[in-house]
Amino acid sequence: MDDPLADLQNPAPNTHDLFLFLASTAHDMKNSISVLSGTLERLLVDASPKTESAYPQMAHMLYQTKRLNDNLMQLLALYKQVGKPEYPFDVQPLELGQLVEQVVAIERVLLKSRGIRLELDYDPRLIWHFDEDLVVGVLSHAINNAIHYTCDTVRLAIREAGGWLELRVEDNGPGYPPALLKAGAIATREVAGGVNFLTNSAGLGLYFSSEVAKMHRHRGRSGSLRLENGGAYGGGCFILRLP
């Protein structure tokens, strides 16, 4: 039989039931997180540190809610086998202006509440081809992470170079600790299975981001992820490259 689909194993029936159950539970959790982060954002927009004594705690709650959402989004994507043909991968052309607008819309309230400045450096008219939801997920996760490491500034810089789109999330903190840089190197290796999720809490996000990078392929090249210290402010740099 020359049918390349024929050798696909049929999932066991109970796997399907389990999937439906997990999907509906995830749906419910997403609803709760939506309400949680939406309510917190609304409260924070209407308040200021001067009028609201619990302002810093509320800002921290929003930060933790975002982490929760990032983790759930990454788990769902991994469950749907991001990086494999099984994932509903959806590449579309998009202006960088629209991409950045989206990321800024997601991060605006959190950044403001934590007193962190977001510096942008990109050409809004440049058009690139990628899965918007996945890349927005990777970038907002990287920014949430940078909020944790930075002093007071996060920089999102995007530029085209030699047929690649390089998206950098940099901060002006003391830089990533060696353990994280090492985890980054392992998670982004070409061969899969290099992540130790049990000992490294950052592993999930890195693994997800690197799978997203690799999924983007064009003319024999595929995307990549890199962590380093340096950049415009000498802090941590999260670098996503897409063909």
Added chain:
Amino acid sequence: MNEAVVADQVDWAGKNYLIVDDFVGVRQLLRESLRSLGARNIDQASSGGEAMGLLARIRYDVVLCDYNLGEGKNGQQVLEEARVRNLINPSTMWLMVSAEKSVESVMGAAEHQPDAYLIKPITEGVLLTRLNRVWHKKQVFRTIDQACAEKDYLRAARLCDEQIEANRVHELDLLRMKARLMEKSGQPSRAREVYEQVLEQREYQWARAGLAKIRMANGEFEQARQIFQGVIAENRYYLDAYDQLAAAYQNMGRFEEACAILERAAKLSPNSVPRQRSLGNIALKLGNVQMAEKAFRKCIAIGEYSIMKTPDAYFGLARVCGQKNDPKEALQLLAAAQREFAGEHPDMQLRAKITEGLVYHESGDYRRARKAGDELEEILKLTMERPDTATCLELATLLFAVGVKEAPVELLCYVIRNNHDNPLLLEEVQAIFDKARMGEEGLALVRASKKEASDLMNQGVLLWKTGKLAEAVEWMRNARQAVPNNQRILFNAAQIMVSHMQQHGHDERLHAEACEVLHHVDRLLPGQQRFAQLIEQLAQLQPTP
């Protein structure tokens, strides 16, 4: 044109909004977000049924609809029904909301896509950026959609070219639209050029699949098969490619493989009425009664909440019941089909009776099968109208099989008169005559019917060519009455009316008549070049207001 400036001009406050979500917390959150945009008119629904009720009464500018709505219709079914029943305007912005990346967004089906998919959580800022983006895209496509609604595909394609110049960011969407328009106007080679142009930029599966569809239309089934398999290997959820691949296998006579592919697609996305129907039909054809039964039952179950529901599933399941020697359930299904669908399908009674005859015939009850045949003959005598070609052939086959003679001969002659230049169909009709042991008689009947139609047409064309335009128009009007579904006659009739107006000036009644004829022929067989050309010529004849 600066997009930010344009977006600022949108009057979000004055629009009508509908929020559909089964979770009250999310509805409140979205309502608050919309209120901060200044929105005043916001309706809410907690289920698909409730949403349909509101959509039937009120024209909304923006619909935010969750995909998962619990029991009943899902978001996609609400969208489909709203579109099919014309409850929303082309300008209505439909944003589908879901908890995670939805498979539906990459299935590749062209019809009934929302304007955007949003993933939860949706904060105020995200909502506004996406609304602005959808609004801008709607403006780019506004005139194109208008031309499409008028079926002036060639004008729509020219508008695509104009918009590409002004809006590079929508270039791919515009090219995709243009390719589809070229297909609809019967110019596959120009559609192919567009797909190739896209593939030079990036490997887009829809463009690859588009090339394969053109190959298939060209009869290159093996090449089409290979491309579709490649598309599926790249993207397991590109379900449109499965349906096309199954069609390619069917065209090659490889029904087992076609059935296997549809079965896989139905596993990945079980809630498609047309796919379950195709699976049921092909399983029935293969004699896989068990699989056919499963598919038809599923098709009926999901059809309960879907505007796409079809009587075919009931007829198919009735045949299955007949083959399982359960004519009782078969008859119940046929009664149910007539109850459910009599409104929108005028030939329901006839089709149900045909299936009844088939059920009895297949279960060996020849007496009752003959009785159904006699009843069918009576139904046919009541009206001059005949069902579509496939039903005519099925009916003629059944009538011969149960021993009725005159009615099937009349039906087959009718089919020939209306398709006198379709050699494949002529062969099929001849085969039915042969099977009824009427080979010689059939040959003479086919020849006579063919001549009758071509004489009718040739006389009209002769009048036209010799400049007797008014007489030609009148002749073709009568010809259409004698042979209502003959495409060549219909196209020539429209052509002669266009000529008449080109020479003697615009005439509103003639214009309307030509339009009616063209839309009738487009329903019979969509996607013909002559249709697109004549519609364009008609539009150009319209005096500018």
